[in-house]
Every structure is written in structure tokens, then in C-alpha cells.
Amino acid sequence: MDVVQHMFNYSVFAGFVVGILSLIAIGYQRSDIHLLILTDVVECAMLVIIAALGTDLAEALILPGLVVGLAEFLAVSEILIQRCKLRKKEREKKTPKLFEEFLVVEEPKVEVDIEHPRMEILYSASRFISLILVIYGAFLTGFTGGAVMSVGLLFYLLSQGIVSRGISSEDIKDFWEAVAGFSGIMWALWIILGFIGFYLFPEHYVTFLLIAGGALALKVGSKLGLIGDLKL
Amino acid sequence: MFLNITSVAGEFYGYIPFGDIVLYVTEFSAISFVIALFFTLVVYFTKPEKQLESQIGGFDKLNYVSLEELKIRRLMAILCGICTAFAMLTGDLFNYALFLAVIGITNIGIVSAVKKEWVLNAAYYYGIIAMISTLPLFGGAALILAKTGTLSILELAGKHQDLLFQKMLYAAGMVGETGVAPFYAAKAEMFRAPGAPYILMIHLSSLLIVIRTAEILLTI
Numbered sequence: 001m002d003v004v005q006h007m008f009n010y011s012v013f014a015g016f017v018v019g020i021l022s023l024i025a026i027g028y029q030r031s032d033i034h035l036l037i038l039t040d041v042v043e044c045a046m047l048v049i050i051a052a053l054g055t056d057l058a059e060a061l062i063l064p065g066l067v068v069g070l071a072e073f074l075a076v077s078e079i080l081i082q083r084c085k086l087r088k089k090e091r092e093k094k095t096p097k098l099f100e101e102f103l104v105v106e107e108p109k110v111e112v113d114i115e116h117p118r119m120e121i122l123y124s125a126s127r128f129i130s131l132i133l134v135i136y137g138a139f140l141t142g143f144t145g146g147a148v149m150s151v152g153l154l155f156y157l158l159s160q161g162i163v164s165r166g167i168s169s170e171d172i173k174d175f176w177e178a179v180a181g182f183s184g185i186m187w188a189l190w191i192i193l194g195f196i197g198f199y200l201f202p203e204h205y206v207t208f209l210l211i212a213g214g215a216l217a218l219k220v221g222s223k224l225g226l227i228g229d230l231k232l
Numbered sequence: 233m234f235l236n237i238t239s240v241a242g243e244f245y246g247y248i249p250f251g252d253i254v255l256y257v258t259e260f261s262a263i264s265f266v267i268a269l270f271f272t273l274v275v276y277f278t279k280p281e282k283q284l285e286s287q288i289g290g291f292d293k294l295n296y297v298s299l300e301e302l303k304i305r306r307l308m309a310i311l312c313g314i315c316t317a318f319a320m321l322t323g324d325l326f327n328y329a330l331f332l333a334v335i336g337i338t339n340i341g342i343v344s345a346v347k348k349e350w351v352l353n354a355a356y357y358y359g360i361i362a363m364i365s366t367l368p369l370f371g372g373a374a375l376i377l378a379k380t381g382t383l384s385i386l387e388l389a390g391k392h393q394d395l396l397f398q399k400m401l402y403a404a405g406m407v408g409e410t411g412v413a414p415f416y417a418a419k420a421e422m423f424r425a426p427g428a429p430y431i432l433m434i435h436l437s438s439l440l441i442v443i444r445t446a447e448i449l450l451t452i
Contacts, residue, residue: 008378012371019367026364032356039363049371053378061326061377065370068333069363075340076359082344083352090349 004054011052018045036076043069126159138217146220153179153222179222186219240450247323247386255321256386260447264320264440271436272313275306275429283426295426301345302427308341309430316437320444325373325383325402328448332369332409332441336362339411339422339434346425354421361415365408372401376452388452399449406445410438 022041029035046069050061133152137145157175194212198205242259257265280302283295297305312335319331340362343355375398377383380391411419419438423431 012375012378015367015371023364026360035360039360042364042367046367046370049367050374053374057377057383058374061370061374064326064330065366068330068337069366071337072333072340072359072363072366075337075344076356076363079340079344079352079356079359082347083349083356086347086349086352 008052008054012049015045015049015052018042018048032080036073036080039076040069040073043073122159126156130156130159146222149220150179150222183219183222186215186222189215190219241447248321252324253327254323254384254386255318256323257321261320261444264444265317268313268317268320268436268440271433272310272317275309275313275433278429280305280430281426281428297427301347304345305342305427305430308338309433312338312342312433312437316440319441323385325376325385325388325448325452326370327383328444329369329373329402329405332406333362333366335437335441336409339437342430342434343422343425346427348425350421351425354418357418358411358415358422361408361411361418365405367405368401369405369409372398372403372405375401385448385452395452399452403445403449406441410441412438412442 019042022038022045025041026035026038029038047062047065050058050065052058053061130152133155134149137147137149137152139145140148157172190212194208194215197208197211201208241261245257245259245262247254247256280297282297284292285295286292315331315334315338319328319335322328322331336359340355340359343351346352373383376388376395379395379398380388380393382388407413408415419434422434425431
């Protein structure tokens, strides 16, 4: 047996192992430039797999593979440089606050004394609308229903901010985290208590069905991640 | 050379030998080739869109594509179109993989001139995925070569070999390189960059490449 044929399995295996190990390293890496360098290691592993063939054709294939890999490396590093330049330029600009458009910047000065908080509709309508949204979302179920339901909850919170003395972004953050935590607990109820209960105690299936169903509806309803991401 | 290709690609019209590289024309690849070239012409002749961006607490503003930016992006979009067109015709697995990698580079190039941080961020992550996925793509092609002794689709079409694992690797590489479903998150952000016809080229190329890869994997 030829030495190249003998080494084929080992070199292909080595190539895949190097690729997978560097993928794990990429998963742990936080720095952008190190991420890029580790990605280049994956391309070297690709060259190892091609080189494992050990024929003339493989030699002819390594060169374009290497060139294409280097070109991609250059393109991505150019992107990184551009972004660094852009970041340096924009560092002085102020960063927008969370829900900036809903927060009161300054009290508008009005000559006539209008008592906004006394208006009945500001109290009742917001609650009514959010209640309708939550109930409608519960009927819709699924992701759409969850989005509608959480829009209802968020609408209620923001409207409370207008009615009372105003609402800070700290309040919104607390509310958001509380609802997210509630959602996590409901997930645990749905999967761990409800779903596994089916298999462990099949004779009490009605109880577990009710637990799983109720927890699922509450979990999707409180899935605020559907409307967007919280950046602070 | 086996010319009796019976595949999903429709009727076989003939092949164009360029030395080592053999292009072949089927009903499917001819149509895709014409579509890709047509859109390349569209990209060459149209002006970029102006994107309206709404602002919080201020007037909305129009995003213009400056001439300097336009030149780079148009060049990259045209290169992307030509690569897509010839990837439709090529009869060589490794050649096809190279075309795919070049399309990945041009996709990054199309958005790289945009001076927006989120676009550059998305292009960076897409580039990382594209670089990682060269391993399964080229590795898959190399393993097919190792098992069958050829890379020609025309040669492979005649034989029926068990290439399941190699095909899976090849398909995984294509998925990463074009940035479809599991890796779509970065690419979706890239589409938000201003300048319509160039951005559409990214879409069109990955669409045609996905169909063509499915056709190749069913043929060999």
C-alpha cells in the first residue's frame, strides 16, 4: 500500500478534528480579531482535507482553495477595519435611551390649565384596550397570539406612565425582567411538570393536560422577546 | 464521456469544452444562466434607490448612495452576477465550489462600502460563516474526488455511487456559503443597507445557487 493511501483516513480525520476544535474555540471567543484568526484555522483544516488526496489533481486544487480562502480573509478583515473606523467616529455621539420616544423630555408649557389626568378615558380606555389585546392573543395562541398579548401588556405599562407621574426606563426594565422570569417559570411548568407528567403518570393525564395547556398559554403570552430585544 | 444525463435538469443540449473545464447546457441551466445575465444587465443600467429613513424627533432623511460607493458596489454586483451565471453552467464540482466562494466574497463586497455599523456588523458575521463553511464545501468535493476519482458532474451522472455523506457535507457547505436558513440572521441585516438593485443581486445569487446545488446533488 502506498504511504499516501495509508495516511488518507488519518489526515481526513485530523482535518475534521482541527475544524471542530477551532469551531469550539470560536464559540468561546469574544474578541473579533481573534474570531477572524481562528476562522482562518478552519480554512487550513480544509486544505488538509484536500491535501489528504495526495494526487496531482489535489495539488492543483489546493492553490485555488488557498487563494479563495485568503481573499475571504482579506475581505472580512477589511470589513473589520471599516467598522473600527466608523466606531471611533461615532463614539462621541450620544446613544439613544430605551423607549426614548415614550419618556417625557420636558413638560410642555400650556397657558390654560388642562387637567389631563382627570380625563376618564385615559384611565378606562387603556385598560380596556390592553384587556382586549390580551384576550384576543390568548384566543389566537401560538407566536402571533403571544406577540398580541405582550403588546397588550406593554401598552398597559406605557399608558400607566402617561396617566401617573411618568415612568422611568428603570421601571420598564424591571417590568420586562419580571415578565421574562415569569415566562421562564411557565416554560418549566409546561415542559417539566406537564409534559413529563404524561409519561410518568398516564392515569392522571387530565391534570397534567390542564397544567401543560395553561402554562403554555401563559408562557407564550408573556413572551416579550417576540416584540423585540432589550438593549440598555 | 457520458452524455445521457437523465436528471431533474430537463433536456441535455450539449457541452462546451474549455480544456480542463467543461461547461454543459441543460434546459434548467440555460434558463438560470439567462436570468442571471439579465439581472446583471439590470444592475448595470439602473440607478440605485434612495432610501427614506425615519428619525425620532426630527425630519426624515433620504439616504443617497454616493458615486464613489456606487462604483464599488456596482462592480461587486456585476461580478456576483457573472459568477452566478457561470456557476449555473459549470460541469465541475470543485469549480462550482470556487464560484460559490467568490459569490460569498462579492456578497460581502456589495455591502462593505456602506458606512453603517449594523450593516458592517452583519457582513462581518456573514463573512465568518462563509469562511467556516468552506471546510465542508471543499472537503465534500475532495472526498467525492477521493471516492470516485473524478469531479466532473457529467462523469458522475452515469454511475450510481453511494455518496450520501459527501453530499451532506457539500450541501452543508452550500448552506453556510449562501447564508440560508440557519445562518440567515446576519444576511437579513445586510439587506437593510440602502441601494436596491445591488442588494437584490445577493438575493438572486443565493436563490439560484440553492436550486442549482439541489439539481447537482440529485444528478450525481
